[in-house]
Amino acid sequence: MKWLLMVFILIPPMALADSLVATRLIRATDVITSGDVVAHGARVPGAATAPDQVIGLEARVAIYPGRPVRLSDLGPAAVIERNEIVRMVYRQGPLMILSEGRALARAGLGDALTVMNLASRQSVQGVVTSAGLVAVGTSAPAIGGN
Structure with a gap:
């Protein structure tokens, strides 16, 4: 031993x-x-x-x-696939707006993602917060931050 x-x-x-x-x-x-x-x-x-x-x-x-x-x-493993319909959430104080969009790329948790709003056809940047959910606008957490 x-x-x-x-x-x-x-x-x-x-x-x-x-x-x-x-x-x-x-x-x-x-x-x-x-x-x-x-x-x-x-x-x-x-x-x-x-x-x-x-x-x-x-x-x-x-x-x-x-x-x-x-x-x-x-x-990180992708939780959103390209062309997947996702829910976008925008939060500003007490205001919360939900909308549907189409993911323009694959993305994992915390990744930046461009999403096309299905109603307006406008593309917006957001951050993947969970499977099928993207925080956009001022509700998007800082990329790389916790």
Whole structure:
């Protein structure tokens, strides 16, 4: 048992920080699952080091088998698809206006999204706050803020 402890003490910390690589072709828009990644012995800057960093995220680009899974190539899974009818909400003090619109792109929670108002045919910018709901105007939270 003591020899096992000595092995962990003598191994440099960087050797324990393996990068994750793809086990299969992960296409853009695929959601990463536990079987899609495996630890690899080489440390690659910018690459994920633990499965919990990437599982449930969506690939923004194609990631080929054996290639490092870079955190910059992933993002939150889309909750709104292009051309989906969404509900837009505008809040200003006690005033709240609800309207329907068509999403002009795919988007995940917190992503900026352009929506075409179905009644006026005007395009407005908003932020996805939940599946099928986009905050527009002054009710839209700051992008990147919590």
